[in-house]
Amino acid sequence: MTEVYSNDVTVTMRGVGDPIGLPYTVNPLELAERDALIEVREGPQGDPGPQGAPAWPWAWQGDIADFATLEALPLTTADARKAWRVVAENALYVWTGVDWVRFLDAFQATGKQGPPTTLTGVAAAGTVGSSAAAEITGDAPNQTLSITFPRGAVGVQGDPGTAGAIADAEDVADLTDAKDGSVLSWSTTDDLWHPTPHPKLLGPWSIAGSQFAGASNVSAPERVVATMTLPAQPVAYRPIVIAGHLSVKVHIASADDTRIIVEIRLGSATGPIIGFGMPLGAPNSTDILLSPRWEQAITPDSTHATVAANQTATIYISILRVSGSRTYTVVTQGAQLIMMAQPLKDQT
Incomplete structure (x- = not known):
């Protein structure tokens, strides 16, 4: 090979596009003093390279009319990383503190496909004669579509429906x-x-005749002559004496020589009193009328002298001699006690 030039030269290689697609048979070489320019046909586009470092952060300054106006700004190194959109070029310019970095076509380009939005529908009825309206609220991908439908006029009454469970x-x-x-x-x-609980009285229950214990010439100052059991109820209640009577013969020579009364008590012979027989002092066999009675004030909310739900209750009927010392005789013929139960006002 013949040597034609022996000094060092600077070689610049420039890629040349091939719009026709024919291969080059000659790669031109141009010498200018000690510079050599070689044009080489560009090859096909290669695969994407490795992920680069994060972009240089910058502070957005907004829009500016053109580059000349941007250059006229008195910027220094303290303004590095500030960026403007030059409207005339639709380009982004970033100030490095010394010079400008220009990004062409930085705006209005099609972005990447975002995640699909999931819409949750909400419907509401507007006023009669109003217009339909729709509004999307919230941030993607979770948003709500609210639709307001005009309310129609009231229609004719429909057929009766079937009875439902209360x-x-x-x-x-x-x-x-x-x-x-x-x-x-x-x-x-x-x-x-x-x-x-139903406000009506429960019952009635009663005892009569042979269910009372008769006795003659009783000297005891107190004697239980009958008991009765009230069955358990599904609700708490207050036992109520409805009516009753008992015949007692006091062996006296004059009125009020000896006085006898009848008490009706709940739970035992000394339990709370719920009924009473008016005291009599006649010398012969006399009916004692039985009626309700409590030893304290009673209201619908009171729990005095009451029975819990699902509990049986025993009622005691006793004769008491409150004055004198004469004996007495209990006559069972025609004796009777009638009881009912009053459900308590408030229960859970």
């Missing part, structure tokens, strides 16, 4: 623990119907 009504409280025989009572506390 327990399924929206204004009825839980009836799981409702007692047998309960009724619904409205509560202003929560605006619901609640189960409550």
Whole structure:
């Protein structure tokens, strides 16, 4: 090979596009003093390179009309990393503190496909004659589509529906623990119907005649002449003496020589008193009328002299001599006691 030039040269290689697709047969070489320029046909685009370092952060300054206006700004190294959008070029310019870095076509390009949005629909009825409206609220991908539909005019009354269970009504409280025989009572506390014991009296129960213990010439100052058992009820209640009478003959020569009364008590002969027979002092066999009586004030909310739910109760009828010392005789013929139960007002 013949040497034509022996000094060092600077070689610059420049890629040349191939719009036709024909291979180059000659790669031109151009010498200018000690510079050599070689044009080489560009090859096909290669695969993407490795992920680069994060972009240089910058502080957004907004829009500016053109580059000339941007250059006129009195920027120093303290303004490094500030960036503007040059409207005339639709380009982004970043100030490095010394010079400008320009990014072409930085705006209005199609972005990457975002995640799909999941819409949750909510419907509401507007006023009669209003217009339909729709609104999307929230941030993607979880958003809510609220649609307001105009409310129509009131239509004609439909056919009667089938009867539903009262327990399924929206204004009825839980009836799981409702007692047998309960009724619904409205509560202003929560605006619901609640189960409550039926206000009617339960019963009646009674004893009569041979269920009383007769006796002659009794000298004891106190004597139990009968007991009766009230069956357990599904609700708590207050035993009520409805009526009754008992014949007692006091062996006296004059009125009020000896006085006899009858007490009706709950649970034992000394339990709370619930009934009473008016005292008499006649010298012959006399009916003592039995009626309700309590030893303290009673209201619908009182728990005095009451029986718990699902509990039996025993009633005691006793004769007491409150004055004198004469003997007395208990006559069972025609004797009777009638009892009923009054459910308590409030129960859970």
